[in-house]
Amino acid sequence: MISLEARLMSAAEIDSKENVSLAMRKSSEYFRNKLAVHGGYVYYYSLDLRERWGEGKAGPDQIWVQPPGTPTVGLAYLSAYKTTGDSFYLDAATDAALALIYGQLKSGGWTNSVEFNPKSRLTAAYRNGKGRGRNNSTLDDGISQSAIRLLIHVDQAHQFQNQKIHEAAEIALNALLAAQFPVGAFPQVWTEPVNKVAPKAGNFPEYDWRTEGRIKNYWDYYTLNDGLAGYVSTVLIEAYEIYQDPRYQQAVFKLGDFLIASQLPQPQPAWAQQYNYDMQPIWARRFEPPAVTGGETQDVIETLMKIYQFSGGEEKYLKPIPQALAWLKNHNCRTVNWLATMNSNQSSLYMTRSGKDYSLTMTILICLAIMAGKLNRNFLNCSGNTIYLRRESSKLPKQTGVSFRYESKRS
Numbered sequence: 001m002i003s004l005e006a007r008l009m010s011a012a013e014i015d016s017k018e019n020v021s022l023a024m025r026k027s028s029e030y031f032r033n034k035l036a037v038h039g040g041y042v043y044y045y046s047l048d049l050r051e052r053w054g055e056g057k058a059g060p061d062q063i064w065v066q067p068p069g070t071p072t073v074g075l076a077y078l079s080a081y082k083t084t085g086d087s088f089y090l091d092a093a094t095d096a097a098l099a100l101i102y103g104q105l106k107s108g109g110w111t112n113s114v115e116f117n118p119k120s121r122l123t124a125a126y127r128n129g130k131g132r133g134r135n136n137s138t139l140d141d142g143i144s145q146s147a148i149r150l151l152i153h154v155d156q157a158h159q160f161q162n163q164k165i166h167e168a169a170e171i172a173l174n175a176l177l178a179a180q181f182p183v184g185a186f187p188q189v190w191t192e193p194v195n196k197v198a199p200k201a202g203n204f205p206e207y208d209w210r211t212e213g214r215i216k217n218y219w220d221y222y223t224l225n226d227g228l229a230g231y232v233s234t235v236l237i238e239a240y241e242i243y244q245d246p247r248y249q250q251a252v253f254k255l256g257d258f259l260i261a262s263q264l265p266q267p268q269p270a271w272a273q274q275y276n277y278d279m280q281p282i283w284a285r286r287f288e289p290p291a292v293t294g295g296e297t298q299d300v301i302e303t304l305m306k307i308y309q310f311s312g313g314e315e316k317y318l319k320p321i322p323q324a325l326a327w328l329k330n331h332n333c334r335t336v337n338w339l340a341t342m343n344s345n346q347s348s349l350y351m352t353r354s355g356k357d358y359s360l361t362m363t364i365l366i367c368l369a370i371m372a373g374k375l376n377r378n379f380l381n382c383s384g385n386t387i388y389l390r391r392e393s394s395k396l397p398k399q400t401g402v403s404f405r406y407e408s409k410r411s
Contacts, residue, residue: 024080025088031073032092037063038102038116039095040070054113061116063099070096070114071146078153090157094165097154100147101168102128107191108175109137109144127171136189137175139223142231148172149235156242173239173248176232180251184258185222186232188274194220200279202262202271205290215276218284222262222275224296225284229259229303237310249310256307256317259300269323270297297324 035045037052040063044053051057054064063070074096081089103114104127115122115131123131137144151169160166179190183199215221233255240248262279263269270292272281281290301321308317 021084024084025086028077028080028089028092032095036092036095037061038099040064040099040114041073041096043068058113059115059117059120059122061120062122063103063114063116064112065100065103065110065114065147066112066141066143067146070099071150074100074150075146075153078150078157081157090154093150093154093157094162097151097165097168100150101164102126102130104128104147104168104172105135105137107135107137108171108178109139109190110147111136111138112141112143135191137179137191138189138219139179139186139228139232140188140219141226144172144176145231145235148176149238152235152239152242176235177247177251180254181222181258183222183261183279184254184256185262185275186228186255187221188219188223188225188228190220197277199261200277202264202275202279204264205278205280214283218274218282221277221282222258222279223273224262224271224275224300225273225288227296227299229255229296230299230306233303233306237306252307252310256304256311259304259307260316260320263300263320263324264292266323268292268327269320270294270327271300271324272296294328297328301325 031041034049035041038061042052042054042058042062042064045051052060052062054062054069055066058064065071074093077089077093077096080086081093099114100110102116103110103124105111106125106127108127111124111134113122114126115124117123118130121133124133125131125135139145148169151165151172155162155165155169158165175190176186178193180186181194182196187194233252236248236252236255239245240252259271262271262275264272264281272291273288273293273296274282274284274290276282281292283290301324304317304321308314311317
């Protein structure tokens with residue numbers, strides 16, 4: 001038997017390992033000493049370092065929480081510390097954690113950025129009292145989840161002896177638990193503990209979803225958008241592994257139960273981006289209609305498998321997956337995150353944009369032909385389920401459920 005662990009490294013491998021360590025330390029020192037602002041980071045830096053960008057242009061005292069911002073960099077430092085034992089990396093990760101703590105909201109979570117200039121209009125209702133504005137803790141794009149992950153791992157690295165970090169981690173985790181609905185779902189945003197709403201199973205609305213049922217504050221309702229389930233399950237599982245608090249374990253199982261309940265019935269056994277309290281898909285932003293979605297469905301499937309493993313093999317978390325996979329296979333599309341109309345196996349949805357205005361384009365099979373370039377010369381536009389073409393074409397798919405108009409220009 002050959003033991004890889006017992007194998008002696010060659011001189012070349014030792015040299016390579018030393019070079020890797022030196023390169024990692026050199027780049028990390030540059031990041032920490034040249035790029036960090038108050039211990040935190042943004043996404044991009046111009047070569048002359050005069051401009052810094054997150055999702056938008058960052059101010060001189062602003063850092064980004066949303067990945068791949070400060071938590072992402074901090075977790076990379078922490079990984080380097082665990083690998084090398086070099087305290088430099090733990091110190092850098094601690095700086096990043098403390099930067100996040102400065103911007104922790106009174107509601108316990110985070111918004112997408114932290115502004116250190118107390119006079120700036122970009123501050124929020126920080127727990128430290130040095131900001132003003134909104135108190136919206138958000139789970140959108142993994143923002144609060146990523147911040148919590150860094151705090152709990154740095155807390156563990158300090159053996160829970162850094163009181164400031166330990167306290168902030170506890171506050172954040174307690175706030176996250178309080179943001180979980182009885183059905184196991186989470187909202188996109190919370191400012192206080194959520195309402196106690198009776199659980200229901202996923203179902204389709206009976207009203208015309210194109211024009212009715214819009215909810216302005218959709219962020220208060222059940223959300224799966226932008227990988228929320230995956231991000232939340234990861235932080236709760238890691239919190240349980242670090243603190244052994246059964247509340248985090250039970251929150252994971254509740255989330256799994258919500259994912260089971262929110263699977264929509266046939267003919268679309270998949271998931272939507274957001275739901276109302278009646279467990280029906282709802283509108284969010286103008287380009288996020290109530291629809292079954294490929295991206296969120298993939299995230300839910302991955303999350304259910306993760307929860308299955310975490311539960312020690314509880315079969316109920318796998319039962320929704322086969323029919324969801326079959327649905328995905330039957331609705332293969334070139335786009336990464338696409339939408340399908342509700343309670344139908346016929347239509348796919350795409351959004352058209354003109355400035356700030358968005359409108360639905362309901363296509364069906366014809367959109368795939370257009371995307372493949374087969375009708376580019378004849379194609380003029382789409383509206384509702386009508387396709388406008390310059391002239392008749394023999395390449396049109398049959399029995400698609402769309403109507404065609406042939407005109408030199410659209411009226």
